[in-house]
Amino acid sequence: MSARLSRPASQSPERPGFARWLGTTNDVTQTFLSAGGVPDLISMAGGLPAPELYRVEEIAALAQTVIRDHPAETLGYGPVEGLPDLREVLARRFSSADLRLTRDNVLVTSGGMQGLDLLGKVLVEDGGLIAGQSPTYMGALDAWRPRNPTFRKLDLEDPAFDAVGALAGARFAYTVPNFSNPTGRLVGLPLRQALVDAARATGTWLVEDDPYGQLHFDGAPLPRMIALSGGDSPGPVYDGPVVYMGTLSKELAPGLRIGWVVAAPAMIAALTAAKQGSDMCTSGVTQRVALAAIESGMVDRAQPAMVRLYRARRDALCAALAEHLSDRFVWEEPVGGMFVWAVARDPALDTDRLLPLAMQAGVCIAPSSVFDPAGQDRRAMRLNFTLNPPDRLAEGVRRLAAALRRL
């Protein structure tokens, strides 16, 4: 008979250790996502939309309607690559005179993050080289860690930046041209063109991650790199090196977990094979809600109010920073996106040490270490301005100033 009831687990052999990459991960995203539980905490850490923008009644009604009208598509298994109608609508949404897209260029993903995960799966093997804008989105680092990549920094701020040298030999280059996360900076047109040209010259895939593209507050939007690369396809369908990624998380609601990848059909096919073994397919319920929200114009109608709200909040944050922190930090006012990147005047200031003091003072920030693949940059912090109203942003900055006096 089994001795299971009398032998405690502690006498069992050691269980297998977890994969190596788990030793290198961080729990900052989990801390941010759960920070809502701390009473009166002002979180400027995450990249969260303003919840008052959610079209609650409209989306609730849509959800009921799409399940009733499309029971097989919403409640059954769907195609791995996404519902054909949604892929079609997305292909039209990003097509232009310079860029011919069909549904074969589109994969629907379970949020923007899944596109990054799938990309790692299809392109990176142990030690594979990723060239990435630095500092960069920590979620992308999380997505690729299980593939044990090596990382080459793309310093797009360097006036001597050599795009061909920077991309050569990489499995892919990762960029966020619109309001880069975490710096909020816009990558200019000449640099976009240079990256596209370098992708063509080196044969490297060029990832254009664009969650913030619709959050453009001032001036005209710049062309997408995938549109700049539209002429790379001799045939009737885009077949160039740019892998464009987007999401409804910032424009409509993150809880739908709907994102997309637009790329050459061969890349879409590879990502589809990876998605099959990742989650089989994205929920038909949320795909159909997303489709109805785009087709009914709800997404486009929501944009002006969103831009107005976020512009005012950016202004409020920058004004508070100017009043309380300009002696300790410098920053650029971003023309869009969700974040201000504040760099300490004192190179020895350590925002990893600032974080717990800030939490004690009732404000949460994202320290620069989590955006550095090597985890070493301690001099800056990312401040979100979309989640909180102006008075809370001002109060958050005052708390941050108080925490700094105790550093």
Place this chain on the structure above:
Amino acid sequence: MSARLSRPASQSPERPGFARWLGTTNDVTQTFLSAGGVPDLISMAGGLPAPELYRVEEIAALAQTVIRDHPAETLGYGPVEGLPDLREVLARRFSSADLRLTRDNVLVTSGGMQGLDLLGKVLVEDGGLIAGQSPTYMGALDAWRPRNPTFRKLDLEDPAFDAVGALAGARFAYTVPNFSNPTGRLVGLPLRQALVDAARATGTWLVEDDPYGQLHFDGAPLPRMIALSGGDSPGPVYDGPVVYMGTLSKELAPGLRIGWVVAAPAMIAALTAAKQGSDMCTSGVTQRVALAAIESGMVDRAQPAMVRLYRARRDALCAALAEHLSDRFVWEEPVGGMFVWAVARDPALDTDRLLPLAMQAGVCIAPSSVFDPAGQDRRAMRLNFTLNPPDRLAEGVRRLAAALRRL
């Protein structure tokens, strides 16, 4: 200026090749999922529920209600590990006198498939050994291919099966004890106990994948292996070696993409770190619908009708097989699940060659090769009986018999 408009893509350098594992994947699941497009095809290939069982109006109304009542949870980002209330309900659902679970034992996943993907990410590195019931669920093979594992077959049918020897050295052992996919067989109690004992003795994780546990047609359900292992935890919370996986896809609706993992807290924490970089979190909309469907009793209420319908369909399929195919195949009548596993009397019969003939005749089956990690077993086929009504099942078997005459 850029030469992009004048230089065709074909003159560009080669793009980086895709990861090795993509060369070993199969497109059978995609074929199955898209087989709905072939007119009048009778698909007995996939593992699809009967769509007439979907509680369309109830789920549609729930979706509207949960978005209205919980806008922040449904439309915003949620905790990586799932909504606390849903984790709590799942912990209660699987707790028993022998098994003490809290929400720390539960991870919500985006469908059952995601649990398999995350498991590979946290436990398998290049060449890592997986011991798996064979033949096995092809989706599991798809999920682990990107980790380049090696595979050891667990032949649970072998009377001389040595569980300790079979599990020793493996990162984990993968089993589907209830109505194993693809064979439909129930793993008996002595073997369940032997596997649990072997997991304890070897320190190997033991995966109990249980999508079909509620589809029990005849006799009493057997205890889950995680319950048999409940005494392995000296403390107040389960901390044993069994990793139990479930899903609402068979019990309620696959389109919700809601699954779960129940395991030791350390395993849940590792899987959560992997999920963070995979899709950040599962949709709050579908999580809240799942929670409401479980709490309102809808899921439990749906079970008797589902069991009655599927039992009748199993009987119809087996009767048709007895009438038309008993000279060519042998099978066991399964006491639950979704599949009959039919093995050819002639060891030289090749179901890979049968598949295209069957498709021409208007019926789709799953050939045994796709359930063999080595792709070599060609002698059997898996037939689904849940999707089609009895008359279509009978017609499907007649078409299959016609295809066999042309083989």
